Amino acid sequence: xxxxxxxxxxxxxxxxxxxxxxxxxxxxxxxxxxxxxxxxxxxxxxxxxxxxxxxxxxxxxxxxxxxxxxxxxxxxxxxxxxxxxxxxxxxxxxxxxxxxxxxxxxxxxxxxxxxxxxxxxxxxxxxxxxxxxxxxxxxxxxxxxxxxxxxxxxxxxxxxxxxxxxxxxxxxxxxxxxxxxxxxxxxxxxxxxxxxxxxxxxxxxxxxxxxxxxxxxxxxxxxxxxxxxxxxxxxxxxxxxxxxxxxxxxxxxxxxxxxxxxxxxxx
Amino acid sequence: xxxxxxxxxxxxxxxxxxxxxxxxxxxxxxxxxxxxxxxxxxxxxxxxxxxxxxxxxxxxxxxxxxxxxxxxxxxxxxxxxxxxxxxxxxxxxxxxxxxxxxxxxxxxxxxxxxxxxxxxxxxxxxxxxxxxxxxxxxxxxxxxxxxxxxxxxxxxxxxxxxxxxxxxxxxxxxxxxxxxxxxxxxxxxxxxxxxxxxxxxxxxxxxxxxxxxxxxxxxxxxxxxxxxxxxxxxxxxxxxxxxxxxxxxxxxxxxxxxxxxxxxxxxxxxxxxxxxxxxxxxxxxxxxxxxxxxxxxxxxxxxxxxxxxxxxxxxxxxxxxxxxxxxxxxxxxx
Numbered sequence: 001x002x003x004x005x006x007x008x009x010x011x012x013x014x015x016x017x018x019x020x021x022x023x024x025x026x027x028x029x030x031x032x033x034x035x036x037x038x039x040x041x042x043x044x045x046x047x048x049x050x051x052x053x054x055x056x057x058x059x060x061x062x063x064x065x066x067x068x069x070x071x072x073x074x075x076x077x078x079x080x081x082x083x084x085x086x087x088x089x090x091x092x093x094x095x096x097x098x099x100x101x102x103x104x105x106x107x108x109x110x111x112x113x114x115x116x117x118x119x120x121x122x123x124x125x126x127x128x129x130x131x132x133x134x135x136x137x138x139x140x141x142x143x144x145x146x147x148x149x150x151x152x153x154x155x156x157x158x159x160x161x162x163x164x165x166x167x168x169x170x171x172x173x174x175x176x177x178x179x180x181x182x183x184x185x186x187x188x189x190x191x192x193x194x195x196x197x198x199x200x201x202x203x204x205x206x207x208x209x210x211x212x213x214x215x216x217x218x219x220x221x222x223x224x225x226x227x228x229x230x231x232x233x234x235x236x237x238x239x240x241x242x243x244x245x246x247x248x249x250x251x252x253x254x255x256x257x258x259x260x261x262x263x264x265x266x267x
Numbered sequence: 268x269x270x271x272x273x274x275x276x277x278x279x280x281x282x283x284x285x286x287x288x289x290x291x292x293x294x295x296x297x298x299x300x301x302x303x304x305x306x307x308x309x310x311x312x313x314x315x316x317x318x319x320x321x322x323x324x325x326x327x328x329x330x331x332x333x334x335x336x337x338x339x340x341x342x343x344x345x346x347x348x349x350x351x352x353x354x355x356x357x358x359x360x361x362x363x364x365x366x367x368x369x370x371x372x373x374x375x376x377x378x379x380x381x382x383x384x385x386x387x388x389x390x391x392x393x394x395x396x397x398x399x400x401x402x403x404x405x406x407x408x409x410x411x412x413x414x415x416x417x418x419x420x421x422x423x424x425x426x427x428x429x430x431x432x433x434x435x436x437x438x439x440x441x442x443x444x445x446x447x448x449x450x451x452x453x454x455x456x457x458x459x460x461x462x463x464x465x466x467x468x469x470x471x472x473x474x475x476x477x478x479x480x481x482x483x484x485x486x487x488x489x490x491x492x493x494x495x496x497x498x499x500x501x502x503x504x505x506x507x508x509x510x511x512x513x514x515x516x517x518x519x520x521x522x523x524x525x526x527x528x529x530x531x532x533x534x535x536x537x538x539x540x541x542x543x544x545x546x547x548x549x550x551x552x553x554x555x556x557x558x559x560x561x562x563x564x565x566x567x568x569x570x571x572x573x574x575x576x577x578x579x580x581x582x583x584x585x586x587x588x589x590x591x592x593x594x595x596x597x598x599x600x601x
Contacts, residue, residue, distance in 0.1 A: 054491050078497030089347075089489040105485050110311030110478060158496060233361050 002063070004196040005030040005039040005162055006051060006080070006081075011060035013043075013050045019058065020046045021218050028211075030065075030163075033188045034110050035205035038215035039239050044198050045086065047215065048164050052083045059110045064162070078106035082160035086167050088151055092140025096150045099139055100125050103157035125156035129183060130190075145176035152183060163187065165197040169204065177201070206230050207253045214238045230254050236262065273539060274546070277553045284557055285329065288564045289321045292570070327457040328563045328577065329556040330465035331522035332532070334514040335474065336555020339529025340536065340548055341511035344483050345504045346406075348416055350592055352530035353515035356420035357398040359526060360427035362519040363450055365394020366435045370442050388464055391520030392513060398423050399512045450524050461521040468517035469552075472510055479507060480544040487542060525562075525578040527585020528555050534588075558584075 007027040014020045020043040028034045036044040049055045051062050053069060061068045064080055082103070090099055103125065104118045126132045129149040134142070139150055148168060155163055165184065169177035185208050187193045199205045205212055206226055214234060215221040221238045222229040232245045235256055242259040249255035271477035278341045289305075290296045296304075296313060303309035304317040333358065339352040353359050401423055406416040427521045435443040482503040485493050515529065536550035562580035569575075 049491075052495060074494060074499045075497040078495065081495075083491075083495040085489070085491040085495070087489075088492045090492075092486070093542065097323050103496055105481075107479070110481060113452060124596065154496070173277060 002031060004028065006065075006196070007063045008047065008051060008063045009063060011050060011062070012058040013046055013055055014058060015046075015055070019218075021050075024060070024220070026213055026216075026220055026223060028194060030194050031188060031192055032210040033185055033195045033197060033208060034211045034213060035209035036196065036215060037200075037202060037205050037238075038211050038221070042215040042216055044213075044215045045166050048083075048166055048196060048198055049085075052081055052164055053077060054085075055085075069140060075106045078158060078160065080160055081162050081164065082155045082158040083164040084151055084155045084166065084168060086170060090139060093138050095136050095138055096131055096142070096153065097122060097126065097135040099150050100135075100153040100157045103154040105216040106158065121157045121159055122153075125153040128156055128186070129153045143224075144171055145179060148176065148180055149183070152180070156187065160193045161192075163196070165195065167198045167200065169199065169201065177204060184208060202230075202235065203249065203255045206255055207249060207251055226253065230256070232256070274550065274553075277550065277557075281329070281553055281557050281560070283548055284564065285325050288325045288567075289317055289482035289580075290330070291564060291567055292316070292321060323459045323462050324457040324563070325560065326459075326462035327465065327522055328559045330462055330469060331491070331518040331525060332528055332555040332557065332559030333552040334465050334469055334472075334518035334537075334555075335525060335528040335559070336532035336551040337469075337476070337548060338511045338515040338518070339555075339571040340551040341483075341507045341514075342529070343533055344486055344544075345507045345511070346416055347486070347489070349534065350417050350530070350589070351420075352527065352533075353511070354524070354526040354529060355417060355424070356402050357422075357424035358395045358512060358515045359408075359519050359524050360397040360424040360431065361398025362391040362516045363431050363524050364427045364434075365390040365397075365516075366437075366447070366520055367431055367446055368394070370446060370584050371438050372435060374442055375477075383462070385460075388517055388520035392516035394427070395512050395519070396480055399508065403508065457521075464521050465517050468514055472514055475506070475510055476548060479503070479510075480548065483507065483544040483548075484542075498502060523560075523576065523578060525559055526582045527589065528558050528581050530571055531581075531585050531588055532558055534592075 004027040008024050011024045012019055012022055013024065023213050024047060024048070036048060038044050046055065050057060053062065056089070057070075061070060069077060069081075090102070095198075097240060100122045101114065101118065104114070104121060106114070107121075123132070126135055129152050131146065131153055134146065139147060142150060148171075152168070168180055168184070172180060181204055184195055184197055188195045197209065199209070209226060211223070211225050214221040214228050214229060216238045222234045230245060232243050235241070235243050235245065240262050242262050244257040244259060245254050246257060247254050286298050286301050290298055290301045294316070296316065300309055300313050301317060304313040307314070335353060338358075342351040342353065342356060343349055366387055369387050375381055402416070402420050405419040435446055482498055485496060485498045486500070486503060488496065490500050518525070528550060532555035533547065533551045535554050536547045540546040540550045559577055563577040565580055566575040566577055
């Protein structure tokens with residue numbers, strides 16, 4: 001079993017007074033891709049935001065390799081934990097390279113310019129997402145897939161060992177979704193990052209993630225390696241559907257065939 | 268840098284404008300004599316007219332314009348809203364209310380102030396802060412919806428304005444007349460003390476602005492992304508907001524309600540120099556200074572000997588521009 005990189009311990013999380021999670025504990029394995037899956041409104045994005053301290057915990061703790069992160073400065077936190085939110089925003093006129101440099105904020109001192117290490121990290125990030133030739137293009141002139149890669153370049157340039165991605169394939173067509181997730185897998189398997197990715201598409205999760213955490217209505221229904229948790233009875237219960245799981249998907253991964261909505265009781 | 272030349276050009280244009288503004292008056296002084304007087308040469312009468320009569324007005328116009336432009340640029344960055352500006356968010360009217368409360372509360376029957384006039388900026392700052400706080404609290408409830416922020420601001424500005432009008436009608440006549448001219452934004456009665464108040468605010472803001480440039484650039488990202496890259500978002504927003512209110516209050520308290528400079532100058536600066544704070548903020552300050560100085564020059568050239576407040580001209584240019592922005596944003600949202 002790999003070590004735990006990031007974990008939530010007995011966490012109570014919610015907006016205002018309404019709790020989404022009363023008592024949530026989960027752990028994310030080091031150096032792997034973990035997908036958060038579940039039906040709409042199950043709290044998977046909420047859990048991710050809480051792990052990045054974008055939402056305050058009412059109780060419990062977020063721990064990074066066993067150390068609680070509650071008192072960390074934003075800068076220290078950013079050096080360990082990067083995150084791409086669901087709809088990030090930046091002015092349309094800034095270039096891809098400038099956006100990537102934004103990822104270097106936690107590494108820069110006040111009033112100092114761009115250092116050699118910043119340039120190296122940005123160049124590496126732009127190369128990793130295959131955007132080096134578009135470095136000077138304003139982000140407003142990019143296609144959807146290119147824009148997503150530019151944002152990923154910012155996150156990679158941050159050089160944090162743990163990366164959280166909130167539905168990175170949300171606005172992408174299937175070709176660009178595949179491309180993005182191949183990059184996500186590359187980040188983990190080739191660059192050693194721990195990645196947590198919120199995904200809607202179960203088959204993409206089964207194909208590109210190493211582990212899956214299934215959420216359902218404010219609790220965790222199942223968590224573990226894909227081979228252990230990607231089973232029809234679990235998926236059926238989580239989504240309220242009848243389904244079939246076939247073992248022979250692309251890359252030797254399983255895939256799910258939803259059949260119909262599970263009916264509660266007879267008509 | 269390729270953008271150093273336009274910035275130098277802007278500085279040169281501002282100096283030329285200032286020299287023209289000093290030269291213009293009931294007895295015009297040609298530019299070479301203005302320059303000579305400024306440098307301490309020339310005739311004694313020229314020196315007295317330039318240094319004691321004309322320059323305070325020019326300095327106040329330039330400083331107030333710069334302060335309002337910086338205030339607007341800071342507001343637009345903290346709210347990530349291109350429509351934000353001290354006059355639209357009720358900060359200008361809040362400051363005006365503070366000044367009227369000051370004028371009316373501390374005047375005796377002979378219309379003399381019972382406390383030193385240097386307290387006036389403090390009351391302006393109090394009023395500005397009160398209304399800025401109210402807008403922030405209301406807008407915080409719907410988490411940064413840009414149109415709602417503007418609506419809250421416009422509504423509170425109307426409220427402050429109504430209170431101002433009421434006070435002027437029921438208040439002492441002499442003070443009302445004084446307040447009326449002041450409200451529309453007038454620099455013609457400027458003394459060195461007035462210019463010094465705004466200049467001091469600008470000087471005090473400068474080191475903070477230098478330190479804020481990097482964080483403000485990072486704040487071009489949405490709040491969640493900025494925090495995820497390591498920015499203490501709440502602290503930066505709070506600092507910038509306090510600074511913005513203080514600058515607007517200092518300008519408004521002595522130069523009056525000069526509207527729309529805080530809206531238009533940052534836009535022009537971004538258009539010319541891009542959105543990096545190290546270029547946008549100085550450019551906005553220079554353009555703001557030029558706008559108020561130019562407006563004052565225009566009203567003097569066009570309406571002399573009637574003294575028309577410079578704020579009337581900036582509003583004439585700024586309000587249609589605000590309408591243009593509103594309609595364009597409406598189309599983008601559709």
